[in-house]
Amino acid sequence: xxxxxxxSLTGDSPDLLSKFDELIAMRQGLLDTGIEDPYNLxxxxxxxxxxxICNGRxxxxxxxxxxxxxxFDPDVxxxxxxxxxxxxxGTTGSRVLNGTYQGHRExxxxxxxxxxxxxxxxxxxxxxxxxxxxSTLAGKGDYIVLDLDSHASIWDGCALGNAEVVPFxxxxxxxxxxRLKRIPAGAGKxxxxxxxxxxxxxxxxxxxMVRVAKENGAMVLVDEAHSxxxxxxxxxxxxxxxxxxxxxxxxxxxxxxSVGTVGGFCVSxxxxxxxxxxxxxxxxxxxxxxxxxxxxxxxxxxxxxHGSNKRAHLWENSRTLHAGLRGLGFELGTPEAxxxxxxxxxxxxxxxxxxxxxLLKEGLYVNLARPPATPANMTLLRCSLCAxxxxxxxxxxxxxxxxxxxxxxxxxx
Numbered sequence: 001x002x003x004x005x006x007x008s009l010t011g012d013s014p015d016l017l018s019k020f021d022e023l024i025a026m027r028q029g030l031l032d033t034g035i036e037d038p039y040n041l042x043x044x045x046x047x048x049x050x051x052x053i054c055n056g057r058x059x060x061x062x063x064x065x066x067x068x069x070x071x072f073d074p075d076v077x078x079x080x081x082x083x084x085x086x087x088x089x090g091t092t093g094s095r096v097l098n099g100t101y102q103g104h105r106e107x108x109x110x111x112x113x114x115x116x117x118x119x120x121x122x123x124x125x126x127x128x129x130x131x132x133x134x135s136t137l138a139g140k141g142d143y144i145v146l147d148l149d150s151h152a153s154i155w156d157g158c159a160l161g162n163a164e165v166v167p168f169x170x171x172x173x174x175x176x177x178x179r180l181k182r183i184p185a186g187a188g189k190x191x192x193x194x195x196x197x198x199x200x201x202x203x204x205x206x207x208x209m210v211r212v213a214k215e216n217g218a219m220v221l222v223d224e225a226h227s228x229x230x231x232x233x234x235x236x237x238x239x240x241x242x243x244x245x246x247x248x249x250x251x252x253x254x255x256x257x258s259v260g261t262v263g264g265f266c267v268s269x270x271x272x273x274x275x276x277x278x279x280x281x282x283x284x285x286x287x288x289x290x291x292x293x294x295x296x297x298x299x300x301x302x303x304x305x306h307g308s309n310k311r312a313h314l315w316e317n318s319r320t321l322h323a324g325l326r327g328l329g330f331e332l333g334t335p336e337a338x339x340x341x342x343x344x345x346x347x348x349x350x351x352x353x354x355x356x357x358x359l360l361k362e363g364l365y366v367n368l369a370r371p372p373a374t375p376a377n378m379t380l381l382r383c384s385l386c387a388x389x390x391x392x393x394x395x396x397x398x399x400x401x402x403x404x405x406x407x408x409x410x411x412x413x
Contacts, residue, residue: 069388070260083295099288126254129264132282135161142188195238200333201341229258
């Protein structure tokens with residue numbers, strides 16, 4: 001038995017990885033059934049925003065968050081190639097030192113134009129944007145009121161800042177108001193909401209929530225990661241669509257969804273916002289994005305300003321897939337299509353993994369989402385539609401779901 005112990009451990013020293021034993025056993029139990037590891041898929045070749053070679057087979061991609069299909073846009077690719085040739089592979093420095101190139105400023109200018117706001121900060125990832133902005137805004141003695149279903153990066157930003165965290169029931173306006181009214185008078189208050197929640201694809205009632213937050217003296221941050229580019233007349237997200245964008249203090253987003261590359265950002269009209277560049281630790285102490293990335297991001301953002309036709313087609317795809325899956329008998333996360341995310345609820349993890357594998361073998365890739373990342377301990381097959389999916393591809397997706405669902409026993413044969 002001693003041979004099985006990690007060599008770095010001696011005597012009675014604890015194994016720091018033992019806390020994960022339950023998860024290790026659950027994963028191994030799943031793999032022992034012969035199911036392919038759903039979290040270790042390799043795409044051998046990416047053919048387009050909607051197709052890739054997986055396990056030697058051409059596969060329809062329905063789990064990439066590539067909502068607007070910008071990853072293969074020729075103008076975006078050309079901008080990245082030019083920046084790579086002109087500025088090299090990376091900056092090797094922080095934005096506050098040598099890491100601000102012309103492209104970083106141009107990317108922030110594109111964001112300011114896209115959102116019609118005064119200020120924009122670009123981070124190296126969307127995770128860092130939430131981590132940095134939240135932890136800098138709300139610290140010890142301040143209060144953060146946030147939705148229970150908030151993204152991990154939001155929770156981690158709260159922890160880093162050491163603020164008092166007050167969660168409320170998902171999308172419950174009355175619960176939000178009750179929490180706000182219990183906060184001591186004079187305390188700093190930040191309400192954090194998401195436009196679209198990534199697990200179920202449901203939309204927040206931002207109009208009511210922002211009103212309640214403002215009536216109770218709170219600042220508001222909205223994460224529009226899963227709605228930027230798609231929702232709203234100009235693609236600015238749910239806050240635009242519900243008419244409250246001018247009442248929101250901070251909007252955080254990412255380049256890894258609709259923009260089609262990597263990075264994160266925050267935009268704001270707050271007159272003191274620029275000081276964040278000097279006091280936000282994840283911004284100050286992280287190397288900036290490579291020139292090729294900010295060039296692709298800026299080009300993509302400017303094209304999204306004129307993406308109304310793409311937005312209309314994506315809505316058509318989403319409504320078609322939602323209605324089709326519901327008609328086949330699948331249980332879905334929302335009563336109607338609310339975003340580009342459609343969550344198919346599975347009976348349990350094992351059947352969810354079996355369904356995921358059956359879809360993959362039929363040539364369809366989706367995300368298998370499991371507890372604890374999912375709300376209410378649900379197992380989900382999370383579908384992310386793309387504006388580049390054709391009507392024919394959506395029809396094929398429904399056919400594959402029907403065959404796989406009947407084979408696994410999720411829907412009646």
